Amino acid sequence: MLHGVNLTCVRGDRRLFKEVNFTLEAGGLMQVNGPNGSGKTSLLRILCGLTSPALGKITWRGETVRALDGQYYRDLTYIGHLTGTKDDLTALENLRISSALSGVQVTEKQARDALAYMGLVGRELLPAKVLSQGQRRRVALARLLVCNTTLWILDEPLAALDVAAVKLIQDLLEQHLQEGGMVVMTTHQDIDIAAVSTVQLQLA
Numbered sequence: 001m002l003h004g005v006n007l008t009c010v011r012g013d014r015r016l017f018k019e020v021n022f023t024l025e026a027g028g029l030m031q032v033n034g035p036n037g038s039g040k041t042s043l044l045r046i047l048c049g050l051t052s053p054a055l056g057k058i059t060w061r062g063e064t065v066r067a068l069d070g071q072y073y074r075d076l077t078y079i080g081h082l083t084g085t086k087d088d089l090t091a092l093e094n095l096r097i098s099s100a101l102s103g104v105q106v107t108e109k110q111a112r113d114a115l116a117y118m119g120l121v122g123r124e125l126l127p128a129k130v131l132s133q134g135q136r137r138r139v140a141l142a143r144l145l146v147c148n149t150t151l152w153i154l155d156e157p158l159a160a161l162d163v164a165a166v167k168l169i170q171d172l173l174e175q176h177l178q179e180g181g182m183v184v185m186t187t188h189q190d191i192d193i194a195a196v197s198t199v200q201l202q203l204a
């Protein structure tokens with residue numbers, strides 16, 4: 001269970017949100033909503049431990065994230081708003097290296113299979129800089145297929161994706177939730193994802 005308790009976020013001289021509380025259970029989807037600049041990315045970064053909240057805490061499986069040391073990070077996969085793909089690396093290298101950096105060794109076959117699932121057959125050996133924005137996002141999201149983690153934190157995963165890819169990702173998220181995984185995500189698009197429970201978190 002992921003639990004946010006009285007989370008308050010200050011960036012620069014502005015308080016973006018205060019006293020945000022939520023509980024996310026196995027199979028649960030939390031959609032973080034709000035206008036541009038309301039603090040959605042900031043909240044996701046707090047949940048990943050990349051930024052500290054001004055106040056409040058996060059617990060994972062009953063323990064504060066800080067006390068858990070590395071275990072929390074082994075349980076989560078974060079894919080940020082910027083895809084993070086490296087221009088000079090191929091799609092295959094991007095996937096294998098980003099996975100290795102998060103502690104997962106992925107064979108070439110596993111990486112090729114994941115890229116194929118994401119509709120990137122024939123693009124595996126192209127440097128990321130020649131891929132379209134949507135294809136770059138598909139490369140980044142391919143990590144979900146190989147990461148084997150419970151908690152997925154996704155910042156605008158559907159941005160730049162075409163209709164077919166949006167469907168692919170929605171199906172992937174549904175499957176993850178059906179298997180007891182958890183998803184926290186932002187999106188400016190309407191989505192239709194079946195989950196055991198859905199939390200809509202609205203930032204002002």
Ligand SMILES: Nc1ncnc2c1ncn2[C@@H]1O[C@H](COP(=O)(O)OP(=O)(O)OP(=O)(O)O)[C@@H](O)[C@H]1O
Pocket residue numbers: 011012013016034035036037038039040041042043
């Ligand atoms: N390090 C920082 N220092 C000062 N202000 C910051 C910092 N990081 C973010 N901000 C500001 O905090 C606000 C919230 O940013 P954030 O990216 O969390 O919003 P968001 O809800 O994700 O927006 P969007 O929908 O446009 O992606 C913005 O006004 C942003 O400029």
